[in-house]
Amino acid sequence: MSLGAPLAAPSESGASGAVRVAFPVVGMTCAACVSRVQRQLAGMPGVRDAAVNLATNKATVELERGAVTPQALVAAIRAAGYDVGTESVSIAVEDLRFLPDVEPLEAALAVVPGVLAAAANRAADTVRVTYVPGLVPVARLEHAVTAAGFVVAAPVVEADPVERERLLREREVRRLAARAAVAGAVALVAMVASMPLMAGATTGSADLLTRLLMPFHHALGRALPWLYALAPQTLKIVVFVLTLPVVFWAGAHFYVAAWRAFRHRSADMNTLIGVGTGAAMLYSTVATFAPGVFTRAGLPADVYFEAVSTIVALILVGRLLEARAKGRTSAAIGRLVGLRARLARVVRDGVELEVPVNEVLVGDLVSVRPGEKVPVDGIVRSGRSAVDESMVTGESIPVAKTEGSAVTGATINGTGAFAFEATRVGRDTVLAQIVRMVEEAQGSRAPVQRLADRIAGVFVPVVIAVAIFAFILWFDFGPQPAAVFATVSFVTVLIIACPCALGLATPTAIMVGTGRGAERGVLIKGGDALEAASRLDVVILDKTGTVTAGRPDVVDLLAARGPGAPAAASEAERAEILAVAAAVERHSEHPLGAAIVRAATERGLEIPEVAEFEAHRGRGATALLGAHRVAVGSAAFLIELGVDIGPFTDAVDTLAARARTPVLVALDGRPLGLLGLADPIKPSAVGAVRKLLRMGLEVVLVTGDMRKVAIAVAGEVGIDQVESGMLPAGKVQVVKRLQAAGKRVAMVGDGINDAPALAAADVGIAIGTGTDVAIEAAEITLLTGDLRAAVTAIELARATMRTIRQNLFWAFAYNVLGIPIAAGALYPLAGLLLSPVFASAAMAFSSVAVVTNSLRLRRFEPTFST
Amino acid sequence: MDTARLLVTLLGFAAIGWVLWYFLVPPEKRSPQDGGRR
Numbered sequence: 001m002s003l004g005a006p007l008a009a010p011s012e013s014g015a016s017g018a019v020r021v022a023f024p025v026v027g028m029t030c031a032a033c034v035s036r037v038q039r040q041l042a043g044m045p046g047v048r049d050a051a052v053n054l055a056t057n058k059a060t061v062e063l064e065r066g067a068v069t070p071q072a073l074v075a076a077i078r079a080a081g082y083d084v085g086t087e088s089v090s091i092a093v094e095d096l097r098f099l100p101d102v103e104p105l106e107a108a109l110a111v112v113p114g115v116l117a118a119a120a121n122r123a124a125d126t127v128r129v130t131y132v133p134g135l136v137p138v139a140r141l142e143h144a145v146t147a148a149g150f151v152v153a154a155p156v157v158e159a160d161p162v163e164r165e166r167l168l169r170e171r172e173v174r175r176l177a178a179r180a181a182v183a184g185a186v187a188l189v190a191m192v193a194s195m196p197l198m199a200g201a202t203t204g205s206a207d208l209l210t211r212l213l214m215p216f217h218h219a220l221g222r223a224l225p226w227l228y229a230l231a232p233q234t235l236k237i238v239v240f241v242l243t244l245p246v247v248f249w250a251g252a253h254f255y256v257a258a259w260r261a262f263r264h265r266s267a268d269m270n271t272l273i274g275v276g277t278g279a280a281m282l283y284s285t286v287a288t289f290a291p292g293v294f295t296r297a298g299l300p301a302d303v304y305f306e307a308v309s310t311i312v313a314l315i316l317v318g319r320l321l322e323a324r325a326k327g328r329t330s331a332a333i334g335r336l337v338g339l340r341a342r343l344a345r346v347v348r349d350g351v352e353l354e355v356p357v358n359e360v361l362v363g364d365l366v367s368v369r370p371g372e373k374v375p376v377d378g379i380v381r382s383g384r385s386a387v388d389e390s391m392v393t394g395e396s397i398p399v400a401k402t403e404g405s406a407v408t409g410a411t412i413n414g415t416g417a418f419a420f421e422a423t424r425v426g427r428d429t430v431l432a433q434i435v436r437m438v439e440e441a442q443g444s445r446a447p448v449q450r451l452a453d454r455i456a457g458v459f460v461p462v463v464i465a466v467a468i469f470a471f472i473l474w475f476d477f478g479p480q481p482a483a484v485f486a487t488v489s490f491v492t493v494l495i496i497a498c499p500c501a502l503g504l505a506t507p508t509a510i511m512v513g514t515g516r517g518a519e520r521g522v523l524i525k526g527g528d529a530l531e532a533a534s535r536l537d538v539v540i541l542d543k544t545g546t547v548t549a550g551r552p553d554v555v556d557l558l559a560a561r562g563p564g565a566p567a568a569a570s571e572a573e574r575a576e577i578l579a580v581a582a583a584v585e586r587h588s589e590h591p592l593g594a595a596i597v598r599a600a601t602e603r604g605l606e607i608p609e610v611a612e613f614e615a616h617r618g619r620g621a622t623a624l625l626g627a628h629r630v631a632v633g634s635a636a637f638l639i640e641l642g643v644d645i646g647p648f649t650d651a652v653d654t655l656a657a658r659a660r661t662p663v664l665v666a667l668d669g670r671p672l673g674l675l676g677l678a679d680p681i682k683p684s685a686v687g688a689v690r691k692l693l694r695m696g697l698e699v700v701l702v703t704g705d706m707r708k709v710a711i712a713v714a715g716e717v718g719i720d721q722v723e724s725g726m727l728p729a730g731k732v733q734v735v736k737r738l739q740a741a742g743k744r745v746a747m748v749g750d751g752i753n754d755a756p757a758l759a760a761a762d763v764g765i766a767i768g769t770g771t772d773v774a775i776e777a778a779e780i781t782l783l784t785g786d787l788r789a790a791v792t793a794i795e796l797a798r799a800t801m802r803t804i805r806q807n808l809f810w811a812f813a814y815n816v817l818g819i820p821i822a823a824g825a826l827y828p829l830a831g832l833l834l835s836p837v838f839a840s841a842a843m844a845f846s847s848v849a850v851v852t853n854s855l856r857l858r859r860f861e862p863t864f865s866t
Numbered sequence: 867m868d869t870a871r872l873l874v875t876l877l878g879f880a881a882i883g884w885v886l887w888y889f890l891v892p893p894e895k896r897s898p899q900d901g902g903r904r
Contacts, residue, residue: 460889464885469882
């Protein structure tokens with residue numbers, strides 16, 4: 001592998017000729033950072049698209065295959081003033097300790113694209129590799145070791161991405177906590193030590209903080225008289241020394257990042273904090289060591305060291321809370337991944353072995369004992385049981401599994417035992433696909449964020465301009481000492497402005513919303529799907545499989561009453577008619593026949609054997625049951641056979657009018673009974689439709705079926721707009737027609753025939769056991785077959801968008817109100833000037849408030865708990 | 867003091883202009899090398 005070889009097969013492939021990679025970015029704090037990284041990446045040749053998410057701290061880049069090297073990506077991120085998140089792995093290498101020179105091994109690893117460092121440890125027989133997760137798969141590291149002529153002693157297991165993120169976040173939280181603690185302690189001591197200096201504070205009457213602190217000042221004077229006895233100059237120097245570690249260690253990141261950004265002609269959150277506290281620090285330092293500069297100009301040589309450490313401490317505490325809360329926004333993914341089984345019982349060469357679940361291979365026979373988790377996806381080969389699939393489908397009733405049934409990984413076996421053949425393992429299992437879908441959705445951006453992004457791009461320079469303008473106004477027109485007022489308002493404006501709230505408003509809500517959806521069996525593909533689903537006007541429901549069960553069933557059964565009209569069959573008559581009909585239909589291939597046989601077996605009836613079976617295509621069938629001639633079929637067919645169906649004529653017409661398919665059963669030329677077959681309506685559909693209508697949505701039923709059937713079904717569930725006789729193209733036409741009328745349309749369907757309409761609709765919702773094609777075409781996938789989950793999806797989308805709008809409103813309002821107040825707008829009215837310390841508390845609070853508001857979505861409860 | 871005011875005002879507005887120019891110049895006006903460095 002050569003240095004800087006282009007990316008060949010990273011995590012996923014997108015459009016043809018394009019590859020998609022996702023990797024962690026560290027150091028982003030606000031929307032401005034996001035747009036900067038995004039611009040930097042998007043500006044690289046060979047990059048088709050770049051999306052950066054502040055909530056996940058991840059960049060997702062779509063590249064032309066082979067056009068961009070990982071090094072170039074890393075360099076681009078660093079050029080933007082940030083860094084990529086790294087991961088370390090120890091690879092055990094055989095006999096490393098006997099090697100005279102480990103450099104070839106280190107060199108072989110160092111040239112793998114995406115590897116940042118490799119260091120061999122002879123004592124431990126390992127080589128530690130630092131790499132960028134997402135840019136280089138661990139397998140390639142192993143391959144590099146082997147290719148260099150070494151032997152990998154033990155397979156390297158790649159860290160679980162969720163676990164990895166948790167560790168990264170924990171590290172970040174620990175780092176912030178240590179710095180916040182130091183800055184906080186210094187701030188407290190500096191505050192106390194500065195109290196005596198405030199005695200002659202010149203802004204005392206205006207600064208809210210100073211006003212609040214005055215009572216403490218007097219109490220402190222009584223408690224610590226020695227402090228007040230110290231010379232002011234000594235105090236200033238002591239506080240200056242205390243502040244140094246805050247500036248050069250705890251808050252160093254702000255200045256470094258601000259400088260890096262500045263060099264690349266960009267400004268972000270760190271610029272504001274850096275310039276704000278930097279100005280205060282500089283002013284105070286000059287006032288301490290060269291007070292003459294100020295006094296000669298007739299200005300007081302006040303110091304603001306305590307403000308610097310308090311601001312840094314408060315902002316660090318804010319970031320700490322934010323990092324913790326951001327961790328919780330992705331908790332849903334962790335829970336999904338946690339559903340996986342850890343071990344599997346695999347039968348190899350007739351021996352049952354317990355192996356880690358990621359070592360199960362396709363084709364392995366896996367045995368599952370009562371109460372155990374099904375480790376991977378597969379098909380049952382022996383045994384029977386009922387399996388609780390609620391974690392995947394949301395449906396709580398266990399599903400019966402016998403030979404030939406499909407089982408899904410992570411579902412829980414009931415009381416039976418079975419063995420199944422693994423058909424999908426690792427990344428291909430249903431659960432892994434769900435996790436991937438949710439992850440992708442969480443990394444996506446909603447169109448509503450665009451405005452916030454545009455504003456964030458110019459936010460910081462504009463705020464700096466406003467701060468300078470405030471400085472000029474105070475200096476020129478403010479009361480004496482004008483320079484002090486001017487400096488305070490300059491610093492306060494910079495500190496209070498908070499682009500981070502703008503940056504977090506959308507992604508945190510999307511993460512929590514999509515995560516909550518996944519827990520409820522609703523998979524939403526991304527921010528745009530959420531936004532579209534929240535603004536729907538019309539919901540089109542496909543009839544078959546969505547509103548109805550999707551297969552015919554015996555729904556009516558009438559028995560003969562001599563020459564009188566037939567009546568609902570008694571239990572005994574029901575059994576007789578079904579058994580006779582099933583005896584004939586067992587040999588038929590007609591789907592209606594299958595429904596009759598199923599109805600008989602479900603009732604546990606014994607189906608007698610028949611002879612001389614004869615099928616009459618599309619009309620019916622006849623056979624000999626012992627000595628009796630049996631005929632099953634349409635009314636026309638039985639009349640043709642000479643059966644007098646007189647008493648049944650009205651019943652047949654009534655059934656047909658109710659969209660049932662009437663099937664008559666005759667024994668020896670006499671009618672025995674009448675079956676009404678229909679595709680039964682799902683019990684949940686009525687409630688779901690009623691709720692959709694109550695939510696102010698139009699509901700339309702589309703079907704390929706005849707008008708009569710469609711109207712009957714629509715009537716039963718309460719829909720009054722029906723489009724029948726629709727081919728797939730016709731369904732698309734219905735969607736397009738509604739869209740042309742200015743309506744935003746959702747299509748709910750399950751089949752391949754619905755896929756075009758799902759794709760054409762503003763929001764395609766693939767229901768239940770839907771086919772892969774339908775899921776591919778849809779924006780939202782419901783894991784259950786229950787139509788009420790579609791209601792949940794729309795409710796969730798509305799709740800998420802509501803949260804996003806609240807967040808954005810708050811973030812805008814906060815800045816729009818906060819900045820003028822910080823600039824001193826309230827001073828002429830109320831004589832009030834905000835202290836920079838207050839500004840920093842408000843700033844920290846504003847972004848924590850946004851994340852906390854998003855976290856409320858975790859408690860979202862749908863109307864229907866499917 | 868009036869000289870100081872005049873000076874602060876002039877320098878201040880110059881600084882505002884410079885900040886807006888420095889940070890908000892469209893990317894295409896930058897040197898072509900800058901964006902796609904390898």
